[in-house]
Amino acid sequence: MVNPAQEEFDYPSLKVLTINNHKGGVGKTSLSKIITEYFLNKGKRVLGVDIDPQCNFSARFVEMRDDGSPPIHPEFNADDPDWDELPYPPPGYWSISELFKIGYVEPYSTQYQNLKFIPSHKTELQEFLDQVEKINREEDIVNLMRTIFLDEYYQDEIDVVVIDTPPQASSLTASAVRAATHLLIPTEMQEDSVSGMADMAQLWETENRSRIGDRLNLVGVLPTKYDKSSAAQRNTYDDLNAEGSYFSDKLITPPMRYLQTYANSSSTYANPQSLFEMHDKTPAKIEAEQFCDVIYKRVFSDER
Numbered sequence: 463m464v465n466p467a468q469e470e471f472d473y474p475s476l477k478v479l480t481i482n483n484h485k486g487g488v489g490k491t492s493l494s495k496i497i498t499e500y501f502l503n504k505g506k507r508v509l510g511v512d513i514d515p516q517c518n519f520s521a522r523f524v525e526m527r528d529d530g531s532p533p534i535h536p537e538f539n540a541d542d543p544d545w546d547e548l549p550y551p552p553p554g555y556w557s558i559s560e561l562f563k564i565g566y567v568e569p570y571s572t573q574y575q576n577l578k579f580i581p582s583h584k585t586e587l588q589e590f591l592d593q594v595e596k597i598n599r600e601e602d603i604v605n606l607m608r609t610i611f612l613d614e615y616y617q618d619e620i621d622v623v624v625i626d627t628p629p630q631a632s633s634l635t636a637s638a639v640r641a642a643t644h645l646l647i648p649t650e651m652q653e654d655s656v657s658g659m660a661d662m663a664q665l666w667e668t669e670n671r672s673r674i675g676d677r678l679n680l681v682g683v684l685p686t687k688y689d690k691s692s693a694a695q696r697n698t699y700d701d702l703n704a705e706g707s708y709f710s711d712k713l714i715t716p717p718m719r720y721l722q723t724y725a726n727s728s729s730t731y732a733n734p735q736s737l738f739e740m741h742d743k744t745p746a747k748i749e750a751e752q753f754c755d756v757i758y759k760r761v762f763s764d765e766r
């Protein structure tokens with residue numbers, strides 16, 4: 463029997479890729495940028511969403527101010543009654559905090575024609591994160607992003623949303639998971655990182671138990687900062703890949719190796735800004751094209 467409320471919750475065609483691991487420093491933000499660039503190069507209309515108060519994903523595509531707040535929105539007009547409807551004086555910018563606070567946000571245009579962006583806000587989002595457990599709106603917040611993306615604007619104007627998440631688990635991250643059609647889990651091949659993978663497996667399964675029609679697809683687990691010359695990392699990789707291991711058929715190859723090029727290209731001053739504008743023989747570019755292609759195919763294949 464079809465539950466109408468549940469069916470209504472399905473996106474007809476929009477893809478939402480959430481990149482998450484409760485651990486920090488595993489390459490979530492670097493991958494968010496690379497995957498966004500890859501999808502753009504494939505001609506997709508992308509919406510980048512940053513829910514990390516660190517704002518590093520935002521800073522790649524939006525000219526953030528020094529205090530970690532977004533710039534004035536180009537369409538901002540203090541006399542526009544829509545801006546007056548905000549429950550506080552219009553600050554002239556939109557960030558992901560407005561989405562969580564008032565359930566509406568106006569995405570930014572970027573230097574890429576097919577890329578819209580909802581930036582984070584360093585102080586406001588951090589404040590919100592600190593309060594969120596106390597305000598008794600958790601259930602609300604967990605379902606919020608999903609409800610927003612059901613809006614006609616996102617369904618019609620966007621092909622894929624890429625969401626970068628902060629390191630710790632919170633109801634904001636839960637919201638990004640609830641909104642997702644696809645989940646990508648990057649992980650280092652250190653022993654302690656892999657032990658945290660049990661939590662990620664549980665998150666995926668728990669989310670799917672709460673859904674009826676629209677499963678959360680696990681795009682895969684991408685080994686990151688992989689150093690083949692380390693025996694410990696090779697062992698960890700082999701364990702994860704071993705037949706019968708929970709994620710064995712979910713490992714994405716090639717892994718993202720530990721390469722200085724990735725670290726360099728994450729700088730705001732990197733030139734070129736995109737890895738994909740580098741020389742064709744750049745090793746990081748070659749492997750990134752390969753793992754992005756696996757991700758691309760899994761996100762845009764029709765199996766759900």
Ligand SMILES: Nc1ncnc2c1ncn2[C@@H]1O[C@H](COP(=O)(O)OP(=O)(O)O)[C@@H](O)[C@H]1O
Pocket residue numbers: 485486487488489490491492493518629686687688718719720721722724725726728
């Ligand atoms: N494959 C890689 N090789 C080398 N350095 C990397 C790689 N991926 C990410 N880094 C660097 O590691 C740091 C953490 O990466 P980041 O993407 O910010 O992780 P997260 O978002 O999970 O915290 C950054 O300084 C980034 O430049």
Ligand SMILES: [Mg+2]
Pocket residue numbers: 487490491492514516518627628
């Ligand atoms: Mg990050």
